[in-house]
Amino acid sequence: MDKNSKRREALLYHAKPTPGKIQVVPTKKYATQRDLSLAYSPGVAEPCLEIAKDVNNVYKYTAKGNLVAVITNGTAVLGLGDIGPEASKPVMEGKGLLFKIFADIDVFDIEIDTKNIEEFIQTVKNIAPTFGGINLEDIKAPESFEIERRLVEELNIPVMHDDQHGTAIISAAALINALELADKKPEDVKVVVSGAGSAALACADLYRLLGVKMDNIFMFNSKGLLTQKNTSLSELQQKYAKDMESINLQQALVGADVFIGLSSGNIMSAQMLLGMADNPIVFAMANPTPEIDYNLAIQTRKDIIMATGRSDHPNQVNNVLGFPYIFRGALDVRATKINEAMKMAAVKALASLAKESVPEQVNVAYGATKLVFGREYIIPKPFDPRLISIVAPAVARAAMDSGVAQHPITDWNKYEEELMERLGNDNKMLRxxxxxxxxxxxxxxxxxxxxxxxxxxxxxxxxxxxxxxxxxxxxxxxxxxxxxxxxxxxxxxxxxxxxxxxxxxxxxxxxxxxxxxxxxxxxxxxxxxxxxxxxxxxxxxxxxxxxxxxxxxxxxxxxxxxxxxxxIGKAHRASIVATTNLMMSARGPMFFSDTAINIDPTADELAKIALMTAKTARMFGVQPVIAMVSYSNFGSSVDPKATKIRDAVALLHEHHPDLIVDGEIQSDFALNPEMLKEKFPFSKLAGKKVNTLIFPNLDAANITYKLLKELNKVESIGPIMMGMDKPVHIFQLGASVEEMVNMATIAVLDAQEKGKKKK
Missing domain, CATH: 3.40.50.10950 (Rossmann fold)
Known part of the structure; x- marks a missing residue:
């Protein structure tokens, strides 16, 4: 795509069908006059009076507890610089989108038209009662340091400048694990930092909390090593200034154990890398071009442990691993601030998670047979669904232990279950x-x-x-x-x-x-x-x-x-061809079968469709929990339409006892765990979250998935062909561009999977 086409596509994305990337959606019923009288006058007076009695009731009766302000003045936007508050708004909306999809946090973006520190601080303080937390964004240094320091001190809600602390938290987690693999201790390593801006200073501060000694940190800006002779340094930079003659980057890297790059691309040569100590740790985080090319680095030093800011290389240092879950944990205990203990808790949680067994859906996402802790996997992947249930609780516990939590959590199992329910409509599946x-x-x-x-x-x-x-x-x-x-x-x-x-x-x-x-x-x-x-x-x-x-x-x-x-015909040993649709529902990804081919399958055919769908679900890293749906519940009807479902389940229970499948069951019971457990505790589905529905016929499956797609705007990928010898996938008539892109993606995955079997 040429530059003009890319520009046009980006502008259309932001302009159509509705300008911007976020919107306000009501959380309560509003259909009747009674609903409206409760939502506004006169009913709204009651919660107002309760909040007036006790201001903490604002968390009980309003959205404050799940609402974060993303605030900027547009003075340091991405790679665009000082472009002003209005021009920064698309970026702030984008940050809001990330908060929502990764941690289910609502966001209002606030763009403030002032470069005056006092005016900015006072504006934020004046609007703070609206919010449960403040995410400062894209504010230039050194003003950003003073703004954050003052707001943290003067407000009683969490405040964090992600540009400063996000990279520090993620890279510190990576550093813990890299040092372990290199068999080195924090207090012994020499660290060279290229860059002396807000992120570099925050990284150095956090590394010191890990045990790295101040004397062992050598920090460079665009003019060279920070030394005490340089009178232009900010107060925060001065503490890293050395009492020595200036040396260049190559000289500083001789014998260095760690290189931290937060500057510009290709400033580190192979020769510089060769001068580093054994098992060098190189975090080249300039984006999109790292300080040293990844391929050059790993070819130059076989013992290197390397991370970058790029998604196409191992060990991506990505802020999205941190800020959504840090704010999630802080909000959930109503923390008065995000302190060093909470940041360090996030660091340690991320470092520990990288050592745990990786869920299959993460392996699927990254095309890995099995991701295992090691030089090419020292920090979790952004698509790891466990992040919310590991990092947020760690942050919440740290807030409680450090005395800044106003609403302690008592039932941690319940809390973690609630967090997993917040993963988002698509559960990151499409990405x-x-x-x-x-x-x-x-x-x-x-x-x-x-x-x-x-x-x-x-x-x-x-x-x-x-x-x-x-x-x-x-x-x-x-x-x-x-x-x-x-x-x-x-x-x-x-x-x-x-x-x-x-x-x-x-x-x-x-x-x-x-x-x-x-x-x-x-x-x-x-x-x-x-x-x-x-x-x-x-x-x-x-x-x-x-x-x-x-x-x-x-x-x-x-x-x-x-x-x-x-x-093309059927695959080897496949006696039936069927289709499934992957539905990105509010409860996570769900598979519906058979949506396009078999008009009235027999019990034996339904059993085979269930097995094929289970296999497809596993291809996507989803462990299938299958409900064979009907108008009947476990023998409540003797009609052949119901008994064939019962017979199909019997076949599956007999020949595939390890498969989690049951029925015949009505769809509301299948999808409501409480109802199911109360009425049918004997079912194999009791206590499980159903993610696969096998329908009794084509009418039911096709009508259901299309109704959901059109009425509820549930994204649908499919019909995905199952049982074919080759990767063949057919659109529904008049499919949208997005649906065709998704189907082409499925065709690639299918080809990858079939290619594995031939090897």
Missing amino acids: MITNKAKMDPKRIVFAEAEHLDVLKAAQIVYEEAIAIPILLGNKEIILELMQELGFDADIEIIDPKEKEEEGRRKRFAEAHWGSRKRRGISLYDAERLMRERNYFAAMMVNVGEADGLVAGHTRSYPTVVKPMLQL
Whole structure:
């Protein structure tokens, strides 16, 4: 995508369909006059009076306890500098979005139009009663230090400048583990810090709490080593100034154990790295270009332990590992501040989590067979679902132990369960599977590429490095649309009808005829079919010229399924082909089956669909908990429509006793653990959170998932084909660009999975 196209896409993302990235959503009913009279006058007077009696009741009756202000004056925005409060608003909204999706914290972003420290502080103090916490953001140093110090002292709610402390907390956790792997002690190591801004100073301060000695920290700014002769240093920088003659970075790195980079790209050479001590620890955190290239560093020193700020290398130092969960823990105990004890608790929790066994869904997300604590895994991954239930409680405990908690937690098991419920509608699943696809992109055929939306989807998967698209359709139209979209890429474009494809058509036709000649297909028929893009695409996958395909945007599902079943067929040992939809629901990811193929499956077929869906769920790192749903509950009906579900469950219990599956059961009981446990405590689902529903027929499954998608705006990925020999996935007619991108991502994951089995 050219620069203008990227700019246009970014602007459209922020402008449409509703300007901005966050909104206010009511949490109470408001449909009737009675509801409104409770929400406002006269009912609202009652909580007001209770708060007037005891100000702490504000947490009981309002949203204050889960509301954080993200506040800036726009003086140090990302890499944009002093762009002003209005121009900083998209970034602050983005920070609000991260708070919400990672820790379920609501945010109002506040942009203050002043560079005067006193005015800024007074403004924040004046609005502080609205909020449970204050996240200061993108305020330039040294003003940011004084602003944070004063607000922490003068307010009785948590205040943190994430730019200062976020990187410090995450990198300190990584440093603990890196030192352990290097068999070194904090008090013995020499640390060289490139950068002397707010993040670098916060890092150095926190490392000292770990045991690193002040005398062993050598800090550089753009002018060189901080020395006492430099009179331009701020008060906070002066404490790291050395009483010595200035030396350059290369000289400082001789014998150094640790390099901390918070400056600019490519300032560290291979020669400098060679001068460091054994098992050098290098955190090159400049973004997007680290202080030393990752590949150069690991080639130069085989004993290196390295972290960067980039997601495409091991050990990413990412602030999202910290701030959502630090504020979550602070809010949940109504902490009056975020103190050093709470920051250190977050550090130690992150360091310890990296040593625990990694959930399969994290391995899936990062394309790893098994992530294990070691040089390439010293800090948790941002997609790790355990972060909220590990870091937030650690911070909350530290707040209680250090005497700043006003609402102590007593039932920690219940608290951790509540935290896991806050993970967000998509439970990070979509981000995880996209990340997994990017680890090993595959060649995916887009069979209807001359249609604008299909081509847009292909453009996105190409530019996001999710897949390598192969475009089928009228070449002239495709090229014209590509120019219109700014899709400038060297991509294979094939028109199955063109003369230049005659040889390939003939080869495909002969292969197809060879497999179907005893099933009524003549060579002439096969040659004719190869002019149709869906047949041509299927043969490309069949003969290994592509790894997978997606199709169906402009045709009905049965029309597209037919050639796939004829040309590709079922996987080895698969006696049935079915589909499942991955639904990103409010309770987390759920699988619905069969949504597209089997009209009225038998009990045996339902059992097989359940097994296939369980296997698919595991491919996404989800341990399946399956409800076989019906209008009936455990024998309450003797109608054949209900008894076939019962028979399917019996088959599964007999032949797959370890599978967590039960039924027949009504959907409300399946999805309500309290109701289920009370009425049917004998069920294998009692006490479990159901994440997979197997429906009795196509009507029920298809109608249900489409209703949820349209009425509740639940994101749906699918139908995902199960039981096919090759990665083939078919859109529903008229699928959106986003849905097609998601299906192409699934095709890549499917190809990755099938590729493993061949090895």
